[in-house]
Every structure is written in structure tokens, then in C-alpha cells.
Amino acid sequence: MASTPTTQQSKTDRGSLDWLRTYFPFLVLIVVCIGFAAFSDQFVSARNFETVLRQTAVLSIAAMGGTFVILMGSIDLSVGAVVGLSSVVVAYFMQIFGIVAIPSGLIVGALIGAAVGFIYAKLKVPSFIVTLGVLVAGHGMMLHITEGRPIMVRDEFLRWIGSGSVAGVPTIVLLAIIAFLIAYFIQNHTVLGRSIVAIGGGEVVAQRSGIRVDRVKIVTFALAGLFSGLAGIVLVSRMGAGSPTAGTGLELDVIAAVVIGGTPLTGGMGGVAGTVIGALTIAVLSNGLNLAGVSSYTQLIIKGAVLIAAVIVSIDRKKIGIIK
Amino acid sequence: MAVGADLDMRQGVSGDVPTVLLGVRDLDKNYGPIKAVSGVSFTLRRGEALALCGENGAGKSTVFKVLAGEVGADGGEIHIDGARYAPSSPAKAVSLGVSMVHQEFNILPNVTVAENVFVGRMNAFRRFGRVDWRRLYEEADALLKRLRLSIDPRQTMSALSPSAQKMVELARALSTHPRVLLLDEITASLDHDDADTMHAAVERLREEGVAIVYVSHRLQEIFRTCETVCILKDGAEVATLPTAELDEQKLSALMVGRDLQNWARPVATIDPEVAFKVEGISGEGFEDISLEVRHGQTVTLAGLAGSGADEILEAIFGARPISRGAMEIEGEVFAPIDVAAAVGKGVGMVPKERAVEGLIDALDIRTNIGLANLPNLKRGIVLDRGKERSLAEEGFRTFQIKARDASTAVRELSGGNKQKVLLAKWFAIGPRLILLNNPTRGVDVGVKFEIYELLKSLREKNRLAVLMASEDMAEVVRISDVVFTIRHGRISGRFEGAEITETNLINAML
Structure with a gap:
């Protein structure tokens, strides 16, 4: 039977709405900045700007991997645990081997990610469950390795990563920028990036187009683990120690950054550029509220409300049939 | 029978109220520039069965959609029992005595047969704020018996065979006390024996005075079930004839028209x-x-x-x-x-279920065409976006896809253009x-x-x-x-x- 042709909507109308949705995360960030600038003199200063960027580094690096996972339509609750575990492993091995042990964080992250991807893709366990298990188990492992006490690391190179700078740019911020550029390249210029978006947009279509979906899932989770590993290295360098509670709750900030950045949890659209904006929004929010003297209890309430509000405005409900 | 607000009680123009139950006159329905149905007329008496025949796209489903209140007509009039009939929604159509059984399965697999029969109307079985299960099962049982079916209303729906599930859908339609029943390819997924049972059930309803409008691609069934055939082609009525004056060959010739030769x-x-x-x-x-x-x-x-x-x-x-x-x-x-x-x-495949297996709605034409071609667009791990673009543009031209350009989201295209994108996607792999x-x-x-x-x-x-x-x-x-x-x-x-x-x-x- 003849199908119903799409009704012609006014193009300008739809165009401006789409434009608003695309740039909405950015607008929120600007509005938040202007708001705080009006409230506090300290907010607009080079020093504070640097502080915000430093505070964003760990979150935004970890959120690059988180974006790929969510873009694919999966979820990763293990980010905090993997970041924490990497930082603790780096600290532990650095006590023995020195700076050559730094890449161990990447290896730990990638291995855990690959294992998660394998269990998810091949054994067909939902990503929510696999990563929830890793979240719990990961924190347990951290407590084992640290025996419940921070592992202090005194190393010049690590200190340089954590608080040094290159030509005026803090090293960790530089690392975050490099991580973003790599993630952006993967998303837009590689076959893997296309495959991830395709799986998020329609897994069956992707599979029926000749994409090896299982392989892409495993690689994507391994990649996410790699980013978490890097975030772990940055974390241990900032704190100068591997803390048994490092990274706790980071997975929720990652999800918030991704979603505020315009990638829906159903996947298939959005991307890493938005996530950077989302991560900055979260950092600016904490920073500004701190400067304004808002109690940390109230801050949590505000953060939660901003997350929900961002999604209410940015999603296009007409395109989404069922919300779970 | 509930009488809704849409039922205008003035006498119909035809004046032949006692014999004609359903009168369709000069029905038009357009989708944009496409005339899906134009000038279709037929009448139906109580207990009569009429088949709508035609190829895919001839307009059968559109006539059904109008009758079932799923879409409004753009021209023409419909009368039921002499009163003007213009339902504003499927629910309205049901309340005016027109029910439809769809070709697709519309069932809730994990609940009982009885709940499937009365889905959406469970309020009617409330007793002291709870469901009166006994009465629910009894009434469902009575309906199934009326159709001469031996299906236990307490059974879980998913335990039934596809044909039994279809029968339950028929019982559901029946439970709304329809005067006109629209049956759209209800035997499409049934094998021969099951189709027989279905026919017996339909016969029974006709004896009770329910008028049936029937669509089926099985011509034999039409000759068995229907007295009258209304033949449609490209949305227009070719002829309305008694089945007795036709045979299968004549009917298919009328359906297909001359261009076949x-x-x-x-x-x-x-x-x-x-x-x-x-x-x-x-x-x-x-x-x-x-x-x-x-x-x-x-x-x-x-x-x-x-x-x-x-x-x-x-x-x-x-x-x-x-x-x-x-x-x-x-x-x-x-x-x-x-x-x-x-x-x-x-090897490429244009799948049957375009929305599920064929195209990703949210992505643009270019990316969709590229998806089947990723191995050819690869240089190491890097995607050759220039090649992706030229491949898409070639397909866009060859298949005369009607859209602004290859960066238009597939979601914005009509069904026909989506299908062309799907063909372009697979022809691009060479x-x-x-x-x-x-x-x-x-x-x-x-x-x-x-x-x-x-x-x-x-x-x-x-x-x-x-x-x-x-x-x-x-x-x-x-x-x-x-x-x-x-x-x-x-x-x-x-x-x-x-x-x-x-x-x-x-x-x-x-």
C-alpha cells in the first residue's frame, strides 16, 4: 500500500529548532559563565580559568570514552572504578619501577574495557550489568592494592604532569586537549567512528550492512578503558597519590557530561565535542557555586536539576518513540 | 450500540436505508500530490461480504484506513444505516460499529487470551476496585464459542499458534459489537487448514448480520467468501461486480490492467x-x-x-x-x-523491513549509503570521506532520489525515496x-x-x-x-x- 509521504514542515522553522538543539549545550555554558561573572569578581580571572580547566581534565578525558559507549547505545558504569583502579595501579608500580610504570594505567584500563566488551558482546550480558559488576569489583580491588591507605608517589615527572605546564598551558589540560583531538578524529574520520554511530542508530541495520557489531563493541569498550586509564594517570599525578577511594562517583559525572553535551542515552547522535562542553559546564557550575559560597549540599541539588533541565530542552521528542 | 457524536442522525441522501448498511460514495483521499484513492463507491448490505481487490498500492489499505477512522477522507461521503459516518479516530469508528482486524499481529504476548480480547476495556470488568476475573473469562469464552473456537481464555497468548492468535484478534473485534468488520489480509500468515477455520468463523458472523469488507491476495478465498468484488487500480475503481460473474483469470486481468501484456x-x-x-x-x-x-x-x-x-x-x-x-x-x-x-x-541485500534492517533514520543519506561500503572506504583505519561523498552523490543521481542533497536525514524522506536510498546503498558496493x-x-x-x-x-x-x-x-x-x-x-x-x-x-x- 502507498506509504504516507512526509508532511512538509516549514524548513526555516525546523532549521532554527535544530540549530538551537545543536548549540544548546554551548549556550548553557555561556549563560552559566555570564551568571557567575555577574555574581563574583573572582570568577573572571586567568587564575580561576586555569583552575576550572584543571578540574575538568580528568572528567573530560574519561568522558571521551564514555561518549563512544553511549553513542553506541550502551552504558558504562565502570568509569569511576576503572579510572580509580588505574590510578592506584600506577601508584603501586611506580613505588617499585619509577616512571616506566606510568603506562600500566593504560594497560589496566584497556584490558578491563576489552573484558567488559567481550562479556557484553559475546556472552550477551547487558552493558549496564557488566559495568555495574566491574564498578563494585573494581573498588574492591583498589582497597586490596592500597590496603585501605593512599599510596604516596614522589616523582618529579609525575608532579610535572600534575601541576606543571607547557608554554603556559597546564600539562594535564594539554593531555585533555590531545585526548579530545584523538576522540574527535576517531568519531569523524575512522571506520570505527562510523560503526559506533551506526550501531547506536540501529544495531540491526549496522549488522545487516556488514558491520561486525560484536567486534566494534569490544574495541569500543577497550577504547573507553584506554581513555579511563589515561584519566587515571592524570588523577594520580594531580593528587600525588593513589587513593583507595579515587574516582568514586566519576561514572555519574561522565554520564551527566555526555548527556548535557547533547548525546542521548539511546545513542546514534551527538558526540565528543558536546561532551567537552558538558564537562566544562559541570566544572564551571561547581567552581562558580563554590566561589558564591553555596554549600556543597545545595550544589548537589543544583547539579541534579541542571542535568534534567538540559535534557528536557535538548531532546527532540518527536523523533523518539519510546522512552525507557 | 453506543452512538457517538460523529453520527449525524439525518437521513442519508440515498434513501435506501432498509437494505444498505454501508454506503461509500465517491471517496477521495490524497497524500500530498498522490491520489491514493479517488472516486471509489460501493455499498454493502447486512451480512454481505465484499472484497476489495487490487495490486499493492491500488488503494485498498487507504479505503480501510478511512473506514477505520485512522485517516480522514478528502472527498466523498460514507453512510452507515443511512446516517453520515465520518469518524475522527479509530476509537470513534469502533463506537459507531466499525471494527478492523489488521494484517499485522496486534497482541500482548505475555497476558491471557481474555485480556487480549478485552484489552483497553478492562474497566468494564471492575468489581470493588479489582478485576472480576471470572466474568472476564466467561465473556471471553462466550465470544470464542460464538466463533466456534476451542481456545481457553485463561491461556497465555504466546502459547497459541499464530492462527489462534489471529482468531483472538477477531474475537476482540467482535467484542465491540461491530456492524461492519474490516478484515485486512487476516489469512496472510496462516496455512491452508487454519485459513479454513478462520473462514468458518467469518461465515458465522455473516449469518449474524455482520457486514464484512475483505482484503486478501488469495483470490480463491475471495471467491469462497465474498458475493461482491470491488476492483481498484491506482486508487480508482475499475469495476464492482458480483463474484458469480468472474473467475480468477478475469479478476486478475482486471486487477492488473492491460499493461501486463x-x-x-x-x-x-x-x-x-x-x-x-x-x-x-x-x-x-x-x-x-x-x-x-x-x-x-x-x-x-x-x-x-x-x-x-x-x-x-x-x-x-x-x-x-x-x-x-x-x-x-x-x-x-x-x-x-x-x-x-x-x-x-x-553480495548485497535490500531487506524486507526497511526501518529495522535497511536504513538508519537519524543519519543522513550519505552516511547510510556509506554503511554497506565501509570496507571499500577504508585507508588503514581512516575513513575516506571524499570517496564516501562521491559514492553517495552517484547513488543520489542514479536513483533520482528526491531530497535537497545527500546530507538530508533519511527520516525526512518519503517511503519511496527511502527505498531508493536503500537500493543506492547496495548498488554502491558494485x-x-x-x-x-x-x-x-x-x-x-x-x-x-x-x-x-x-x-x-x-x-x-x-x-x-x-x-x-x-x-x-x-x-x-x-x-x-x-x-x-x-x-x-x-x-x-x-x-x-x-x-x-x-x-x-x-x-x-x-
């Missing part, structure tokens, strides 16, 4: 060498299938829904395991372990074999012929080997060089050239 099959240009060969493959849903496709040839698997033709194509495409048998593509062994392997060997599963399903009549022409010219130009599966007999007759009919997962007949007629095919399929 004028369609020349380019038999002469088929290459001698075999492009694709299947030897005795078996798997879940099909058994011992052997066939050959030559370059420049279109071979079709013709079968009713559920015949196994879909499964055969899927197995060839690597999406389903093959337990026995062998395949060869251009002389080399072809045994794909998955879809990616089949695509790697140059296929050695292309599998088409119902390639014009859900496509407007106009675009349908455009697609036939495109397929024909591509086949000529690229010496393409095409293996098609179709449930649309008019289509099969039109574009196939060789037809294998499929019944219960086996080949039940082979037809070539002039032997390919709808009657021959349908006889071999049933």
Missing part, C-alpha cells in the same frame, strides 16, 4: 555463464533449495508470507545458518560465516549478486514503476545477477525471468518466460 521481458540478453549457484541448501525454515542465477537475469522466489522465501535470502546473505548444501559465486566457493563475509564477497526482498514494499505506485525501470536498466547495464523474493504476484510477473515458487520452505515449481502468470504461480504456491 505490454511488458517485454528481456530474456534474450541473459548471459550464458552462471553468476550464482545454490546446491541443495537447507536450514531452519527451508529445505533442499537449488537454483542458478546468471548475469543479467532476475530469478524470483515467489511465496506467501511465511513460505520460507525470506529465510532463504537471509541464509544466502549469511544472516542465518545453513546446515547442508553448497553455494558458488562466479565459480568460487561461497560460504559466508556472517553478513560481513557475504558483503565482502560482493554487487556480484544482489538479493532483493520485496523491493517495492510500502512504496507508492509511481515510485514502484520508477524502481522497476531502474532495476531493469541497471541489470542491462551492469549485467547484474538479481535474486528476488516477493509476495506481490503482479511484481513477480512483471520483472522476473525465472520464478521458483516456494511452499513450506521447499521449491514447489519452476516457471520461465510465458509460463510466469499469476494463476500459475498462485496455484503452485498454495
Whole structure:
């Protein structure tokens, strides 16, 4: 039977709405900045700007991997645990081997990610469950390795990563920028990036187009683990120690950054550029509220409300049939 | 019978109130510039069964949608029992005495039969704030008995066979006390015996005075069930005749029109060498299938829904395991372990379920076309975006896709244009074999012929080997060089050239 042709909507109308949705995360960030600038003199200063960027580094690096996972339509609750575990492993091995042990964080992250991807893709366990298990188990492992006490690391190179700078740019911020550029390249210029978006947009279509979906899932989770590993290295360098509670709750900030950045949890659209904006929004929010003297209890309430509000405005409900 | 606000109690213009139950006069329905239905008229008496006949896209479903209140008419009048009938919603239509059973299954698999019968109306069984299960089961049982069915209303729906589930849908329609019942291809997924039971149930309803409007592609059924046939073609009424004055051949001739005779099959240009060969493959849903496709040839698997033709194509495409048998593509062994392997060997498939398997709505035309071509667009791990763009633009031109440009989201396209994008996606891989599963399903009549022409010219130009599966007999007759009919997962007949007629095919399929 003849199908119903799409009704012609006014193009300008739809165009401006789409434009608003695309740039909405950015607008929120600007509005938040202007708001705080009006409230506090300290907010607009080079020093504070640097502080915000430093505070964003760990979150935004970890959120690059988180974006790929969510873009694919999966979820990763293990980010905090993997970041924490990497930082603790780096600290532990650095006590023995020195700076050559730094890449161990990447290896730990990638291995855990690959294992998660394998269990998810091949054994067909939902990503929510696999990563929830890793979240719990990961924190347990951290407590084992640290025996419940921070592992202090005194190393010049690590200190340089954590608080040094290159030509005026803090090293960790530089690392975050490099991580973003790599993630952006993967998303837009590689076959893997296309495959991830395709799986998020329609897994069956992707599979029926000749994409090896299982392989892409495993690689994507391994990649996410790699980013978490890097975030772990940055974390241990900032704190100068591997803390048994490092990274706790980071997975929720990652999800918030991704979603505020315009990638829906159903996947298939959005991307890493938005996530950077989302991560900055979260950092600016904490920073500004701190400067304004808002109690940390109230801050949590505000953060939660901003997350929900961002999604209410940015999603296009007409395109989404069922919300779970 | 509840009388809704839409029922205007003034007398109908016709004045023949006592005999005519349903009167449709000069019905028009347009979708944008396309006239889906124009000037269709028919009448229906109490207890009468009328068949709407026509090819896919002839306008049958649109007439049903108007009658069921799913869409509004753009012109013409409908009267029921002399009163003007213009339902604003399906719920309104039901309250005015018009119920419909859809071709697709509309069931809740995890609850009981009785709940499926009274779905949406469970409030009627409230007693002290709870569901009165006993009364619910009793009433469901009474309805099922009325249809002479032995189905336990307490059973879970998913435990029933597909045909029994369809019967429950019929009981659901019946529970609303319809005066007119619209049956859309209700036997499409049933086998012969089940179809008989369904017919007995329908007969029973007619005896009770319910008028039936019937759509089925099984012509034999129409002759068995209906007194009158209203034949539609391209949205217009060709003729309305008593079944007694027709036979199957006359009916299909009227349905298809004259252009069938004028369609020349380019038999002469088929290459001698075999492009694709299947030897005795078996798997879940099909058994011992052997066939050959030559370059420049279109071979079709013709079968009713559920015949196994879909499964055969899927197995060839690597999406389903093959337990026995062998395949060869251009002389080399072809045994794909998955879809990616089949695509790697140059096999493409335009799937039946476009929305689920074919295209990603949220992505643009370019990316969608690129998806099947990722292995060719790869330089190391890097995606060659320039090549992706040129590939998409070529497809965009070849298939005359109507959209602003290749960066338009697929979601914004009409069904016909989506189908063209899907074809472009698979032709872009430069296929050695292309599998088409119902390639014009859900496509407007106009675009349908455009697609036939495109397929024909591509086949000529690229010496393409095409293996098609179709449930649309008019289509099969039109574009196939060789037809294998499929019944219960086996080949039940082979037809070539002039032997390919709808009657021959349908006889071999049933």
C-alpha cells in the first residue's frame, strides 16, 4: 500500500529548532559563565580559568570514552572504578619501577574495557550489568592494592604532569586537549567512528550492512578503558597519590557530561565535542557555586536539576518513540 | 450500540436505508500530490461480504484506513444505516460499529487470551476496585464459542499458534459489537487448514448480520467468501461486480490492467555463464533449495508470507545458518560465516523491513549509503570521506532520489525515496549478486514503476545477477525471468518466460 509521504514542515522553522538543539549545550555554558561573572569578581580571572580547566581534565578525558559507549547505545558504569583502579595501579608500580610504570594505567584500563566488551558482546550480558559488576569489583580491588591507605608517589615527572605546564598551558589540560583531538578524529574520520554511530542508530541495520557489531563493541569498550586509564594517570599525578577511594562517583559525572553535551542515552547522535562542553559546564557550575559560597549540599541539588533541565530542552521528542 | 457524536442522525441522501448498511460514495483521499484513492463507491448490505481487490498500492489499505477512522477522507461521503459516518479516530469508528482486524499481529504476548480480547476495556470488568476475573473469562469464552473456537481464555497468548492468535484478534473485534468488520489480509500468515477455520468463523458472523469488507491476495478465498468484488487500480475503481460473474483469470486481468501484456521481458540478453549457484541448501525454515542465477537475469522466489522465501535470502546473505548444501559465486566457493563475509564477497541485500534492517533514520543519506561500503572506504583505519561523498552523490543521481542533497536525514524522506536510498546503498558496493526482498514494499505506485525501470536498466547495464523474493504476484510477473515458487520452505515449481502468470504461480504456491 502507498506509504504516507512526509508532511512538509516549514524548513526555516525546523532549521532554527535544530540549530538551537545543536548549540544548546554551548549556550548553557555561556549563560552559566555570564551568571557567575555577574555574581563574583573572582570568577573572571586567568587564575580561576586555569583552575576550572584543571578540574575538568580528568572528567573530560574519561568522558571521551564514555561518549563512544553511549553513542553506541550502551552504558558504562565502570568509569569511576576503572579510572580509580588505574590510578592506584600506577601508584603501586611506580613505588617499585619509577616512571616506566606510568603506562600500566593504560594497560589496566584497556584490558578491563576489552573484558567488559567481550562479556557484553559475546556472552550477551547487558552493558549496564557488566559495568555495574566491574564498578563494585573494581573498588574492591583498589582497597586490596592500597590496603585501605593512599599510596604516596614522589616523582618529579609525575608532579610535572600534575601541576606543571607547557608554554603556559597546564600539562594535564594539554593531555585533555590531545585526548579530545584523538576522540574527535576517531568519531569523524575512522571506520570505527562510523560503526559506533551506526550501531547506536540501529544495531540491526549496522549488522545487516556488514558491520561486525560484536567486534566494534569490544574495541569500543577497550577504547573507553584506554581513555579511563589515561584519566587515571592524570588523577594520580594531580593528587600525588593513589587513593583507595579515587574516582568514586566519576561514572555519574561522565554520564551527566555526555548527556548535557547533547548525546542521548539511546545513542546514534551527538558526540565528543558536546561532551567537552558538558564537562566544562559541570566544572564551571561547581567552581562558580563554590566561589558564591553555596554549600556543597545545595550544589548537589543544583547539579541534579541542571542535568534534567538540559535534557528536557535538548531532546527532540518527536523523533523518539519510546522512552525507557 | 453506543452512538457517538460523529453520527449525524439525518437521513442519508440515498434513501435506501432498509437494505444498505454501508454506503461509500465517491471517496477521495490524497497524500500530498498522490491520489491514493479517488472516486471509489460501493455499498454493502447486512451480512454481505465484499472484497476489495487490487495490486499493492491500488488503494485498498487507504479505503480501510478511512473506514477505520485512522485517516480522514478528502472527498466523498460514507453512510452507515443511512446516517453520515465520518469518524475522527479509530476509537470513534469502533463506537459507531466499525471494527478492523489488521494484517499485522496486534497482541500482548505475555497476558491471557481474555485480556487480549478485552484489552483497553478492562474497566468494564471492575468489581470493588479489582478485576472480576471470572466474568472476564466467561465473556471471553462466550465470544470464542460464538466463533466456534476451542481456545481457553485463561491461556497465555504466546502459547497459541499464530492462527489462534489471529482468531483472538477477531474475537476482540467482535467484542465491540461491530456492524461492519474490516478484515485486512487476516489469512496472510496462516496455512491452508487454519485459513479454513478462520473462514468458518467469518461465515458465522455473516449469518449474524455482520457486514464484512475483505482484503486478501488469495483470490480463491475471495471467491469462497465474498458475493461482491470491488476492483481498484491506482486508487480508482475499475469495476464492482458480483463474484458469480468472474473467475480468477478475469479478476486478475482486471486487477492488473492491460499493461501486463505490454511488458517485454528481456530474456534474450541473459548471459550464458552462471553468476550464482545454490546446491541443495537447507536450514531452519527451508529445505533442499537449488537454483542458478546468471548475469543479467532476475530469478524470483515467489511465496506467501511465511513460505520460507525470506529465510532463504537471509541464509544466502549469511544472516542465518545453513546446515547442508553448497553455494558458488562466479565459480568460487561461497560460504559466508556472517553478513560481513557475504558483503565482502560482493553480495548485497535490500531487506524486507526497511526501518529495522535497511536504513538508519537519524543519519543522513550519505552516511547510510556509506554503511554497506565501509570496507571499500577504508585507508588503514581512516575513513575516506571524499570517496564516501562521491559514492553517495552517484547513488543520489542514479536513483533520482528526491531530497535537497545527500546530507538530508533519511527520516525526512518519503517511503519511496527511502527505498531508493536503500537500493543506492547496495548498488554502491558494485554487487556480484544482489538479493532483493520485496523491493517495492510500502512504496507508492509511481515510485514502484520508477524502481522497476531502474532495476531493469541497471541489470542491462551492469549485467547484474538479481535474486528476488516477493509476495506481490503482479511484481513477480512483471520483472522476473525465472520464478521458483516456494511452499513450506521447499521449491514447489519452476516457471520461465510465458509460463510466469499469476494463476500459475498462485496455484503452485498454495
